[in-house]
Structure formats: C-alpha cells, structure tokens
Amino acid sequence: MKNRTDFGLNRRTFLSTSGLGLLGASMSGVLCNVPSKEESEQTANTFQKDGWKAIMESAKKYPKLDAHNHVWSGSNAAQVDESCEALGITKAACSIPGGKKVAEIRANNDIIIQAMKSHPKRIMGQCYINPLFKKEALDEIDRCVDNGMVMLGELYDAVKISDPMYYPIVERCIRHKIPLMLHGVTTLGNWRPGYLPTNPPNSSVPEDFVEIANRYPEAMIICGHIGGGGNWEYMCRILRKAPTLFLDTSGSVSDEGMIDMAVKYLGADRLLFATDMNYETGVGKIIWADLSEADRKKIFFENFNNLLRKAGNHAS
Structure with a gap:
C-alpha cells in the first residue's frame, strides 16, 4: 500500500465492538471467547475516542471540492453547508436535476441561484438543462453562467450524451469554458443486449461518454458517480478509451x-471527488483508498479546481 493511514482499527477490534459483541449478549452459551460486557464497552470507548476521532481529523485536513451535490429546495441549503463543514468540504457544486417543462427547469435553477446567494462561501451552482428544448437550453446556460453558475449538471436521461442534440450544448460549454457533468449508468440491461433495462433507455452508458469526448476533446465532460450502482469495473475499462474524460x-x-x-x-x-449527498462514504472511499498523498490531494481538490480555473471560478 502507498499511504493508507493506520487508525489503530482492525478486524478483531471492529467485531468486538459491533456485531460479535451484540451476538455475545444472546449467544454466550454458543460462542467461545466472546468479550465480556465490560471489555466490549471499554474497547468501544477506545474505538470511539481513538478511531473515529482520528478518521475525522484525517479527513478534515484535506481541502475538498465536491463536484456533484444537490440542493433540493432552498431550505436544505443550510444542511448542505453544515454537512460540508463537518467533513472539511470547502465548496460543493449543487444542482436540482429534473423538470418536464422549461418553466420548471428555470424555477429549479432559480433555487440554486438563491442557495448560492445564501451560502456564497460554500455552494457553487450547476445549471440543469434539457437538450430537447434547444433554444431554451442554450439561453438558460447563458443566464445561469451570468448568474455565477460554474458548470452544467447533473444532466439526466432525456437523450444520450452522444446524441447530436447534445452537440450545441457541449459547444456552448466550450465557449463558456465550463465543465459538463451527466448521470452515467452501467446497469446490465442498459449496455448489454438481451437484458431488461433498469434505467430509462436514453440513459448514457460509458460508450456514449467516450463517443462525445472523442468528438469534443477540448470539452470538460464528467461522467457522474462511479458508485451510482451497476458495473463500475466496466465503467473504468471503457472510459479509459477517451483520455479527456473525467469521472466523479x-x-x-x-x-x-x-x-x-x-x-x-x-x-x-481524471478523478474528481464528489458525494452526491453521500457525505461520509464519499470522503471515506478516498481516505481509505490505496493512494499516495499527492494523488489524494489531486482527487479531493486540485483536479476539479483546475477545471474551474479555466473560467476563473476556482477556489482560492
């Protein structure tokens, strides 16, 4: 391993403070060498004091930019701010993905704009659009950028990202020098013939991202959530075919x-730290990965900050 931090936790400590300790209370006549209640409580106290405290302190020492988060209403912007503060997340790029009509999409983006104003030190805006409404989508990108939004996201499944309908959207992002992040799927039925799709048929699979990225190598295209469910190993193998693609x-x-x-x-x-509102696991999977310190800092902060820098939206 390169630089995985040792927090003094091991399998035996974990078992004695969680599942095994609980089983021992009801199965003391069946299991041998089960810690006593006093021993379990003592170990649990040590685990809490020396384990979780060390994990949290280690997590907070890294500046972080969250490339994929959400504010579902104006009221929960404060909760996003609080969660980010607890885990040392400097700023979070947030969106409200969805809306069947142009007016709904605009209203959702307005909520994000308000969240940016109410929490300017924490929340960055992601503009949501639907490429089915071409003129309105392009106008909305311009409006959102003028209001301080830093990228497009999380775009969804109205059409695949490789569809020509996305060409003018990607070209507008290139003009504004902003990233574009779209929901990616790798559930079996969406990429292998003969299986029932479990996501809408227009959901974008890794091959779609590769196709659009190779068409527009100058674009900053982000495939959303490696941990969104499905075959993440397949995603990694396919996305490497487009060297300008990013993965959150x-x-x-x-x-x-x-x-x-x-x-x-x-x-x-090519990896961007993000939570998609799964804050603890989002941070934990980077902390516990077998990474060098330099790579951990890149993923947590530097890579996304470098993308934002192109339009002057980087964190200081």
Whole structure:
C-alpha cells in the first residue's frame, strides 16, 4: 500500500465492538471467547475516542471540492453547508436535476441561484438543462453562467450524451469554458443486449461518454458517480478509451477497490471527488483508498479546481 493511514482499527477490534459483541449478549452459551460486557464497552470507548476521532481529523485536513451535490429546495441549503463543514468540504457544486417543462427547469435553477446567494462561501451552482428544448437550453446556460453558475449538471436521461442534440450544448460549454457533468449508468440491461433495462433507455452508458469526448476533446465532460450502482469495473475499462474524460467518485456504493481500479485505468488526474449527498462514504472511499498523498490531494481538490480555473471560478 502507498499511504493508507493506520487508525489503530482492525478486524478483531471492529467485531468486538459491533456485531460479535451484540451476538455475545444472546449467544454466550454458543460462542467461545466472546468479550465480556465490560471489555466490549471499554474497547468501544477506545474505538470511539481513538478511531473515529482520528478518521475525522484525517479527513478534515484535506481541502475538498465536491463536484456533484444537490440542493433540493432552498431550505436544505443550510444542511448542505453544515454537512460540508463537518467533513472539511470547502465548496460543493449543487444542482436540482429534473423538470418536464422549461418553466420548471428555470424555477429549479432559480433555487440554486438563491442557495448560492445564501451560502456564497460554500455552494457553487450547476445549471440543469434539457437538450430537447434547444433554444431554451442554450439561453438558460447563458443566464445561469451570468448568474455565477460554474458548470452544467447533473444532466439526466432525456437523450444520450452522444446524441447530436447534445452537440450545441457541449459547444456552448466550450465557449463558456465550463465543465459538463451527466448521470452515467452501467446497469446490465442498459449496455448489454438481451437484458431488461433498469434505467430509462436514453440513459448514457460509458460508450456514449467516450463517443462525445472523442468528438469534443477540448470539452470538460464528467461522467457522474462511479458508485451510482451497476458495473463500475466496466465503467473504468471503457472510459479509459477517451483520455479527456473525467469521472466523479460519488454514489452510495463504496465497494473496496473501486477507487483503486479507477486510478489504475484512468489515472488520478481524471478523478474528481464528489458525494452526491453521500457525505461520509464519499470522503471515506478516498481516505481509505490505496493512494499516495499527492494523488489524494489531486482527487479531493486540485483536479476539479483546475477545471474551474479555466473560467476563473476556482477556489482560492
């Protein structure tokens, strides 16, 4: 391992303070060498004091930029701010993905603009658009950028990102020098014939990202959430075919080896730290990955900051 921090935790300590200790209370006649209640409480106190405290302190020492987060209403912007503060997340790029009509999309973007104003030191805006409304989408990108938004995101499944309808959207992002982040899927039915899709048929799979990135190598295109569910190993193998693509590390799935494989296939320079509102696991999967200190700092902060720098939106 390169630089994985040792917090004094091991399998035996974990078991004696969690599942095994609980089982021992009801199965003391079945299991041998089960810690006593006093021993378990003592170990649990040590675990809490020396383990979690060390983890939190280690996590907070790294500046972080969250490339994928959400504010679902004006009222929970304060909760985003609080969660980021607890884990040392300097700023979070937030969106409200969705809206069936142009007016709904605009209203959702207005909520993000208000969240940016109410929490200017924490929340960065991601503009949501639907490429089915071409003129309105382009106008909305311009409006959102004029109001201080730093990128597009999280765009969804109205059309695949490789569809020609996305060409003018990507070209407008290139003009504004801003990134574009779109929801990526790798569930079996969406990329292998003969299986029932579990996401809408227009969801973008890794091949779609590769196609658009190779068409527009100057664009800053981000595939959303390696941990969003599905075959993240397949995602890593395919995305390496487009060297200008970026992948964010968010999602509720945090399998062991996920970040390590992404680094192996894509390189640390192409990974962007993100939570998608899964704050603890989002930070934890980077802390516990087998990374050098230099790579951990790149993923947590520097890579995304360098993308934002192109339009002057970087964090100081």
